[in-house]
Amino acid sequence: MISIIIxxxxxxxxxxxxxxxxxxxxxxxxxxxxxxxxxxxxDTVKYAQSFGAEVVSVDRKNFDHGGTRTLAAQKAVGDILVxxxxxxxxxxxxxxxxxxxxxxxxxxxxxxxxxxxxxxxKDATPAAAHLRLFNYPPEPLVKTNNDKRKYGxxxxxxxxxxxxxxxxxxxxxxxxxxxLIFGEDTCAVGRLLLEGYAxxxxxxxxxxxxxxxSLVEEFKRHFDIGVxxxxxxxxxxxxxxxxxxxxxxxxxxxxxxxRNNGWYLIPDLIIxxxxxxxxxxxxxxxxxxxxxxxxxxxxxxxxxxQGAVSECSNK
Numbered sequence: 001m002i003s004i005i006i007x008x009x010x011x012x013x014x015x016x017x018x019x020x021x022x023x024x025x026x027x028x029x030x031x032x033x034x035x036x037x038x039x040x041x042x043d044t045v046k047y048a049q050s051f052g053a054e055v056v057s058v059d060r061k062n063f064d065h066g067g068t069r070t071l072a073a074q075k076a077v078g079d080i081l082v083x084x085x086x087x088x089x090x091x092x093x094x095x096x097x098x099x100x101x102x103x104x105x106x107x108x109x110x111x112x113x114x115x116x117x118x119x120x121x122k123d124a125t126p127a128a129a130h131l132r133l134f135n136y137p138p139e140p141l142v143k144t145n146n147d148k149r150k151y152g153x154x155x156x157x158x159x160x161x162x163x164x165x166x167x168x169x170x171x172x173x174x175x176x177x178x179x180l181i182f183g184e185d186t187c188a189v190g191r192l193l194l195e196g197y198a199x200x201x202x203x204x205x206x207x208x209x210x211x212x213x214s215l216v217e218e219f220k221r222h223f224d225i226g227v228x229x230x231x232x233x234x235x236x237x238x239x240x241x242x243x244x245x246x247x248x249x250x251x252x253x254x255x256x257x258x259r260n261n262g263w264y265l266i267p268d269l270i271i272x273x274x275x276x277x278x279x280x281x282x283x284x285x286x287x288x289x290x291x292x293x294x295x296x297x298x299x300x301x302x303x304x305x306q307g308a309v310s311e312c313s314n315k
Contacts, residue, residue, distance in 0.1 A: 002031040003078030007068055009038040011086035019051040021090035027097045036072050038063045066176035066184030073175050079167050083160040091206040099205035100164050112169035112197035113189055116162040116205035124210045126265055130256045132210050134249055141201040145193040152240035160185040162207045169197055181303050183228040190235055218272055219279035220299040226283020
């Protein structure tokens with residue numbers, strides 16, 4: 001049995017396309033569809049129920065990226081847990097089967113997590129399209145804790161927008177940590193790697209999923225990344241700092257735009273990179289900022305209202 005878990009909040013018409021793409025999948029396993037909905041005011045719940053999903057209501061003020069997914073994982077009956085988001089549309093009819101295949105092929109394998117390739121949406125800006133290519137290349141990859149010198153912080157890169165976990169392996173690391181601003185997937189994978197498990201990037205399993213962030217949104221997104229890395233500093237201690245990864249991205253983007261006659265995009269790249277860097281630095285030093293300012297600089301202002309500020313954790 002496979003359990004597909006999707007947290008939702010006003011998913012709209014795009015969520016109905018996600019559900020349609022799930023219904024099209026050709027898989028031999030039975031699956032259950034669990035939707036954890038945070039009091040949507042649109043047709044999200046109706047869409048979910050029409051596709052046979054079990055809908056669990058979550059009070060918005062109690063939603064937690066890690067905690068809510070942990071509750072869903074503990075309720076799920078599947079021995080494989082597939083996590084998706086309400087805006088990730090599966091490509092073709094085999095993406096789900098391809099994602100879980102490494103977890104099914106050899107149950108004694110050390111691979112405990114797989115994640116798929118995210119392709120840019122049709123309306124993706126050049127910056128958004130390149131970011132997807134940079135983070136999700138066409139080549140598949142298997143990563144273990146022994147690879148951290150080679151990949152650095154990229155070793156723990158994963159996304160619960162389209163990822164699958166062995167239920168028993170995820171349980172051994174306590175599922176997902178509660179109280180994080182986001183990045184529950186990264187922290188779980190970091191702990192699994194330290195326990196000797198492996199993570200596999202399955203590039204043939206694909207979804208359409210991208211965001212056209214404004215400059216302000218880029219700042220806020222990277223402010224939140226900085227908050228995560230400050231609160232979960234063990235990630236940097238184990239896998240290295242993020243700045244080197246950022247420099248690699250800038251070089252890659254510059255080359256990508258030049259190759260595609262995108263000279264006119266270079267000024268935007270410079271400004272956008274500066275906004276990301278400043279946002280990250282502010283986030284790393286969030287403890288020195290007043291709470292009201294933190295709320296304004298973050299994408300998740302509601303998280304700060306809850307007072308759910310996670311301090312440095314034990315692994």
